[in-house]
Each structure stands twice: as structure tokens, then as C-alpha cells.
Amino acid sequence: MSDIDLAGHDFDAVIFDCDGTLADTAPVHYRAFQTAFAAHGLDMKRAWYDQRVGLSRHLLFEAFARETGATFDAKAISAESEEVYAAHLGDIRPIKPVAAIARRLHGKMPLAVASAGQRRIVEATLQTIGLRDLFPVIVTVEDVAHGKPAPDLFLLGAEKLGVAPERCLVLEDSDEGLEAAHRAGAQPIDVRPTLGRTQ
The missing domain is CATH 1.10.150 (DNA polymerase; domain 1)
Structure with a gap:
């Protein structure tokens, strides 16, 4: 499992998906x-x-x-x-290359989680894998009118971070999530190739 290359991206904040991106759920x-x-x-x-x-x-x-x-x-x-x-x-484990990015950038730039899951589950998952404290902003499907592939989650995450969506890097592992990031005007990265996954 190789590192995820962020080179070539100019960004001021990072928004992470949870399931399949930060956590192997x-x-x-x-x-x-x-x-x-x-x-x-x-x-x-x-x-x-x-x-x-x-x-x-x-x-x-x-x-x-x-x-x-x-x-x-x-x-x-x-x-x-x-x-x-x-x-x-x-039984849940962190996805190491993505978790490493979150740990490396914590305290250096704004970080958020934008998940299609329920808040109670997302919070418990992040707590279990030791990443909860890295994210001052967590938005879930309960916070928006429309989940992914609508852009609502990423737009809200960017708003709560105080960063324009186009200045946000988004790490995602699903077609719906990547579409949502594109529609929000953010900079999506598909983590699946790095993780050895095709879908």
C-alpha cells in the first residue's frame, strides 16, 4: 500500500470521507x-x-x-x-495511508470529515480508530437535505471550515463521493487506486 500523492494540488483545507477512506468499515x-x-x-x-x-x-x-x-x-x-x-x-481499522495524511496535516490546516453516514456511527468509528480528535468539523447526512452525489456535504464542510470549496482537497473512495466533490467545486482525489481497489 503506497502513499497518497498530494503533490500538484494547491489547497488550504482537506475534507475526508469516513467509510472506506479513513476507516475500513x-x-x-x-x-x-x-x-x-x-x-x-x-x-x-x-x-x-x-x-x-x-x-x-x-x-x-x-x-x-x-x-x-x-x-x-x-x-x-x-x-x-x-x-x-x-x-x-x-473490528474496524484505520486505512493507514489516509490516516497518515490526517495526522500529518493536523494543526497545519483545517480538516473536516464529510460522511454519508449517521453522526452517531461516524463519531464512534472515528473514536474507535483514534482519529476523532483530528477533526473539529464533522458533517453527516443528517446535516444536509441531500446526501452524495449531491454536493451539499462538501459545501457545508467547506463553509464550516471557513474555506472556499475550490480551495478544499477531498479524499474519497466512491463514485458518488467523487461526483459530489466535483459538483461542489472542490479538488477530489480518488484513494482507491492507492489502496489497491478498483471500486
Whole structure:
């Protein structure tokens, strides 16, 4: 796993995605969703989930209902999956090359997290991997009208940092997140090639 090259970018602040960028959460999120859906007699396949990593919980559930024809209580499954996730926080690890950037830049420029997740989960995840104190600004899907790929999260993050969006570097690992950063006028970096991931 190589370092992420920030050379060639002129920026005054960095906004990080959380899941899949700062924290390797996909296995735990999948376990949580799969367990919750299974309790309702439904099966979320890992390959299906892997193709949609980066979607907010709301959009993920919408896609599952639309593509499988399943009907379910989204609120109940969401709550149950959150409990499973919380029970397995200890399995989450930081994504080292990205975490190293956050640690290196902490105190040198404004840093924020902009996540499509729920605040309680994002805060707990960052605390678990030892990065929470690096970010004075955390914005989540609960803070905006529209999640990624809309630009709202990154626009709000930039506003809270007091930095123009075009002066913000954004580290992301999903197509939706990268589109959101582009639409916000920020400078997106796709971390997936560095992490050896294609999606």
C-alpha cells in the first residue's frame, strides 16, 4: 500500500470521507446489514453490497427494495443494523495511508470529515480508530437535505471550515463521493487506486 500523492494540488483545507477512506468499515457494515435483513427473512448478498459501497443507508435500502422487489420496515432494519455495527466497532481499522495524511496535516490546516453516514456511527468509528480528535468539523447526512452525489456535504464542510470549496482537497473512495466533490467545486482525489481497489 503506497502513499497518497498530494503533490500538484494547491489547497488550504482537506475534507475526508469516513467509510472506506479513513476507516475500513465495509466488512462491519455488511455484517450489520446482512444480519438485520436476515432477521426479516431477507438476504443481502456481499457482491451486491460491494457494488454499492459509499451509498447512504437511505439510498442503499431504496436500491435493495427496488432491485430485489423486497418489502421491509426500513426504520426497523436500520436500527437493528446500527446495533450490530456498534457491537463490532472493535473490528474496524484505520486505512493507514489516509490516516497518515490526517495526522500529518493536523494543526497545519483545517480538516473536516464529510460522511454519508449517521453522526452517531461516524463519531464512534472515528473514536474507535483514534482519529476523532483530528477533526473539529464533522458533517453527516443528517446535516444536509441531500446526501452524495449531491454536493451539499462538501459545501457545508467547506463553509464550516471557513474555506472556499475550490480551495478544499477531498479524499474519497466512491463514485458518488467523487461526483459530489466535483459538483461542489472542490479538488477530489480518488484513494482507491492507492489502496489497491478498483471500486
